[in-house]
Amino acid sequence: MVVMALMRTVEQLAEGDTAEFAVASASDLELVRRWCEKTGNTLVSTLMVEQDSGHVTVGRGRPRNPASMIPADRMPGARLWLYTNFHCNLACDYCCVASSPKTDPRLLGIDAIQTLVAEAAAWGVRELYLTGGEPFLLPNIDMIVRACADRLPTTLLTNGMLFRGQGLRKLRAMPREGLTLQISVDSPTADVHDSHRGAGSWKRALDGIRVALAEGFIVRVAATISAHDDPALDELHALFDGLGIPRADQVIRPIAHQGVAEEGVAFSSKSLIPEVTVTAEGVYWHPVAALDEDALVSRQILPLAPSLDRVSELFIQQWSSVTAATSMFACA
Amino acid sequence: MSQLIGAPLLVGAVAYTPNVVPIWEGIRDYFDEPASAMDFVLFSNYGRLVDALQAGMIDIAWNTNLAYARAVLQTDGHVRALAMRDTDAAFSTVFVAAAGSGWSGPGDIATRRLALGSADSAHAAILPLHYLRTAGVDVDQMQLRRFDSDIGKHGDTGRSELDAIDAVLAGDADVAAVGITVWENLGRGDLMPGMLEQVWQTETYSHCMFTALDTLPESVYAPWVAKLLAMDWEVPAHRRILELEGLTEWVEPHLEGYTGLFEAIEEQGVDARW
Known part of the structure; x- marks a missing residue:
């Protein structure tokens, strides 16, 4: 009789909505499968409590092709994030990977990065994002950046505070073509930014932006906004506008409740549209969850292709079941 | 007539499931070009839909076979059948x-x-x-x-x-x-x-039908019908709509398939009005 229940209920659901049904036997489950196939509906999940009985969730209609709803540059596998290191000259109170001067660097290393980038390009990755920690703490960051930017468009995330002395020399050695510097500025004045990132950090970040622009780099600015602070968005945009940053390169995002953050947007890592992320410790679902064991895809970072395949496969499965709940968390 | 200069064609349908909304939004999107642009309005029952067609509130009604027959009977035949689903042409x-x-x-x-x-x-x-x-x-x-x-x-x-x-x-x-x-x-x-x-x-008969009054100018309905008939199962965006609406292609009207229904209405004294 499970098919009668399906007929009565699923036909009255809106497309994409789901309903749960009890199945009392393996043959019931098979009937549900066949009915879904025949009527253009979707068996979203199966939870067999015992060997032959349990519940199934059926969704109205066929899952929509994610490619029709997600921009191509946001599809899983389009972006690859590389955590070059985890140590940082700052200790921001909301850091999603708990970076600080005392953090174990956990270096990815240029050899691994070169291999990862070659594999990523061959797999079909379109863009690279280098982050940390603070990448400018690495003595060979210029070589790492060049190795990346020579293969794929690359964004380097930095706090912009180290563009002096050796840091400036490393910056100047980086390619202007194919590279974007993403520098964090959280507020239009120093107070909020400095309260999260440390005294004097706002002014040095702005100085860094001006240096990078003067050196001919494309600069994107990213603001991380706390729910407890006045976002002062108009003033923030005015500041960025005044620096000559196009609006398309002004990223504003909430704090993610990860790492050392005591507040922020809470999410299940699997509820995020994946952006495959490699650290020295493994491959993760998304860069904001690079410490989250639930978001670990593989401990093995090389070869990379199996992890990219795995994430794409898992995403397709997830898409059919939780399309409504899946969201993008824009890091860049 | 609902036809205002520059206004899109207005199609009426009955909301019998929540899916009627995405179906008609999908159809409306498909018709998103000047020559055949349309909008839709949903009614709670077919009696209201047929009334609205006669009153000129809508240009085209997506009628069941009984609603089509009632539109014919209530207007003394002054309606024009425009198109139907392939599945409507061989219902039983x-x-x-x-x-x-x-x-x-x-x-x-x-x-x-x-x-x-x-x-x-x-x-x-x-x-x-x-x-x-x-x-x-x-x-x-x-x-x-x-x-x-x-x-x-x-x-x-x-x-x-x-x-x-x-x-x-x-x-x-x-x-x-x-x-x-x-x-x-x-x-x-x-x-x-x-x-x-x-x-x-039973033998096969006709079911649903896009129905207009015979006063709707050909210059208005013909581009719309042509575009409707061009919907293609092989195009994924079209297929989603076709699947939800239960057809593989739109076809020309099969009016011979309504003979039995008109006879049944006569035999059984089915009211021509609501």
Whole structure:
């Protein structure tokens, strides 16, 4: 009789909505499968409590092709994030990977990065994002950046505070073509930014932006906004506008409740549209969850292709079941 | 007429499931070009839809077969059939009984308790009696059990047919009359193994129809119909709409398929108005 229940209920659901049904036997489950196939509906999940009985969730209609709803540059596998290191000259109170001067660097290393980038390009990755920690703490960051930017468009995330002395020399050695510097500025004045990132950090970040622009780099600015602070968005945009940053390169995002953050947007890592992320410790679902064991895809970072395949496969499965709940968390 | 200069064609339909909204939004998006632009309005029942067509509130009504027949009768034939689904051109009613009945054909149905769907469902109530009568069954002597569970929707929800099937499964009726769509969605019984079997199937007839008044200018409806008929199953964006609406292609009207329904309306005294 499970098919009668399906007929009565699923036909009255809106497309994409789901309903749960009890199945009392393996043959019931098979009937549900066949009915879904025949009527253009979707068996979203199966939870067999015992060997032959349990519940199934059926969704109205066929899952929509994610490619029709997600921009191509946001599809899983389009972006690859590389955590070059985890140590940082700052200790921001909301850091999603708990970076600080005392953090174990956990270096990815240029050899691994070169291999990862070659594999990523061959797999079909379109863009690279280098982050940390603070990448400018690495003595060979210029070589790492060049190795990346020579293969794929690359964004380097930095706090912009180290563009002096050796840091400036490393910056100047980086390619202007194919590279974007993403520098964090959280507020239009120093107070909020400095309260999260440390005294004097706002002014040095702005100085860094001006240096990078003067050196001919494309600069994107990213603001991380706390729910407890006045976002002062108009003033923030005015500041960025005044620096000559196009609006398309002004990223504003909430704090993610990860790492050392005591507040922020809470999410299940699997509820995020994946952006495959490699650290020295493994491959993760998304860069904001690079410490989250639930978001670990593989401990093995090389070869990379199996992890990219795995994430794409898992995403397709997830898409059919939780399309409504899946969201993008824009890091860049 | 709802036709204002520059205004999109307005199509009326009945909201019988929440999916009607994405279906019509998808269709509206498909018609997003100046020559055939359209919008839609949803009604709660087919009586209102036909009234709105006659009143000029809408340009085209997406009618069931009974709503089409009522539009014809209420306007003395001053309507124009525009297009239908391929599945509408070959609709039929299936009579089903509990598996193992061994019954076959109208003669075996004549002496059984027959469960019918909503009284305003052509396929689950009106036409089953018509085709049984045509086959020589004295339907006036039959023991009928009616399930008027979705009146106003002309059987679109399928609920009354499922009620009729449940009556058979419960032993409260011997035979149920259901539309071919419901029977197909049950895998012609294969998805309820050992429970139901087909006793008889009527000849095919026409079901839903896009209907306009005959005063709607050809210059208005013709580009719209041409664009509708061009919807392509092989195009994924089109297929989503076609699947939700239950067809593989839109086709030209098959008006000969309404003969039985007009006869049934006459025989059974079905009210031409709501």
